[in-house]
Amino acid sequence: MALTRKQKESLVDNYKVDIESSSNIVLLKQSGIPVNEINKLRNSIVEFGAKMVVVKKRVFLSTAISSGLGEVSLDDLEGSVIALFSSGENEYLPLKEVSKFVKQAKKEKKLFELVYLGGWYDSEWKDSSYVSEIAELPTKDELLSKFAFLMNYPLRSFAVGVDQIAKKGE
Structure with missing residues (x-):
């Protein structure tokens, strides 16, 4: 269904507000996702101050270019496109949430x-592999727990060894 000029202007205004309030924007291709599933994902990323919107590609790209973001070809964005706007100190956690959602869907064999199609970081377009790598990076809490394990492991091994020697001496 074609949009009227007034509807397009409203979309442009909404996109401008979202673009200006975001530190990074990621575009995702979606197909066949039931509404209840996408709503679960949308609700889970709201906790991190992020927003997901199904976008009209031509209108969104023209708004992105006029807002100073790097140019992207319409040919690079195939299918239905979702924009993920995130900002704040947890700007990468929504990507982890999307990755977790996709992994869970594959595990449950959902069809x-x-x-990821790509995203704008520091107003520069990055491809899907860049976005995927960022999504797979461990969080600060995960890194701290791994570090604590690494620090604790030698002490634990030493304690187990001393305990075994003590039992052998009895």
């Missing part, structure tokens, strides 16, 4: 697709 839908949600794929």
Whole structure:
């Protein structure tokens, strides 16, 4: 269904507000995702101050270019596109949430697709592999727990060894 000029202007205004309030924007290709599933994902990323919106590609790209973001070809954005706007100190956690959602769907053998197309970081377009790598980076809490384990492991091994020697001496 074609949009009227007034509807397009409203979309442009909404996109401008979202673009200006975001520190990074990621585009995802989606197909076949039931509404209840996408709403679960949308609700889970709201906790991190992020927003997911299904976008009209031409209108969104023209708004992105006029807002100073790097140019992207319409040919690079195939299918239905979702924009993920995130900002704040937890700007990368929504990506982890999307990755977790996709992994869970594959595990449950659900027949839908949600794929990274790319994103704007520091107003520069990055491809899907860049976004995927960022999504797989461990969080600060995960890194701290791994570090604590690494620090604790030698002490634990030493304690187990001393305990075994003590039992052998009895």
